[in-house]
Amino acid sequence: MSQPRLVLFLADIEGNLTALRQTLSRACETAHVPLPDVRWVEAATPMTDAGWRVAEVKLQPSGGKAVPEDHLDSLVRAVARDFRDQAVGLYTDKAGSYGRASLSEPGRPSRSLEGEYIDVVRQTARWLGVEAPVLGRLLDGGATARNLLAAAVDFGNETPQQGAAAPGKPNRRGEQPPAPPPEPDEDDRFVEAKLVEARRLMEQYLSHRK
Template structure:
C-alpha cells in the first residue's frame, strides 16, 4: 500500500471562462468524479484573483483537499477528463492544470466544448510557460496561484525549444483548419 499523499504537495486548478463560470455549475461534475474515483474529500474553491487572469476573462477554481490526504494527487490522471466535462458544461474553453509542487512535474489540458483535448505533461517550468501562453498571461502570475516559484534563471534547453516550436506550428495548422472549416460550412 502506498503512503497517503500530502495535500500541500499537489495543486489542481481549472481556468474557466469568466462569463459562464459559476461554482454551482461546475461543482457537481467535480464531486461526481471525486466520488467515482474514491478520492479523499475535497471542495472546489474559487480563487479570487484580481490580476491578469481576470482581465484576460478567466475565473480560476482550485480543488482544495479537506483532509491531509490529497484529492488533487488523486485527480492527476483525470485532469483531461474533468477539463473536457467542464468545457461541455460551460460551453466554453476550459484549461485544467495539475502540479506536483514538491516534484518538478505538471500536466495541463485545454479543451473546448466541441474540440478534443490538447494536453501537455512535463517539467513544471515548461508546463507553466505553456499554460501562460494558452491563457495569454504571464508565467509569474500563474506560479503565484500555485504558491510555487518559477526559477529566475530557467532557460529552456534545445529540446524544450524544439518541442515548443513544433507545438506552435501544430496550433497554427489547427487554427488554419478551423478557419477553413468554418468558411466552407
C-alpha cells in the first residue's frame, strides 16, 4: 500500500540540497514544526526535461502534533522565495484518496488546491508541464512496467511524452533535441496488451450499466 508522501519540485535544476535544507529549517522554525529530513529523488526523463529537480520530505508520524505537511503553502513559498524561481509542493495520501498541492512563484500570488488524489495529481502534472502518469509513477516509487500500467489506468491512459518541455517554460536541459524513444521491449508490449484488455473490460462494464 502506498504511503503518504510530500514532494517538492524546484525549477532550479542545479538546486543545492544544503540550501534547500536551510530554507526548510527556517520555514519549519517559523511554523513551529520539527525539521524533516529531505533528499533528492531521481526523476524520470520527462520531469527533468521539463526543468524540475525533485526532493522528497521524509514524513514522520504526527503523534497529534503539527507536522510540515500541515504547512505546505508556507514551505513552498519559502522555497520559491529563496531559490527565486517556481516551486511546487505536493502531499499525497493515495490510500486515503487525498491530495494537496501548492504552486508559488516570486512576484505572483500562490495557488493551492486539495481534494481527490487523482484530481490533485492531474492538476499538479499540468503545473509541472508533464503527463499525469509520469507524476503518478514517481509517487509510486519508480517506472516499472507494473507501475506504468497502474498509472495509465488511474489517469485515463495519458501517455507520457518523452522530452517535452513544460508549457510556457523553456527546456532547461539545453539546446540538444530529445533522443528518439527506444523501441518497445517485452515489458512495453506486456503493458500495451494489458491496457487494451483494461479498456475492453471498462467498455464492457460501462455498456452493462446502461
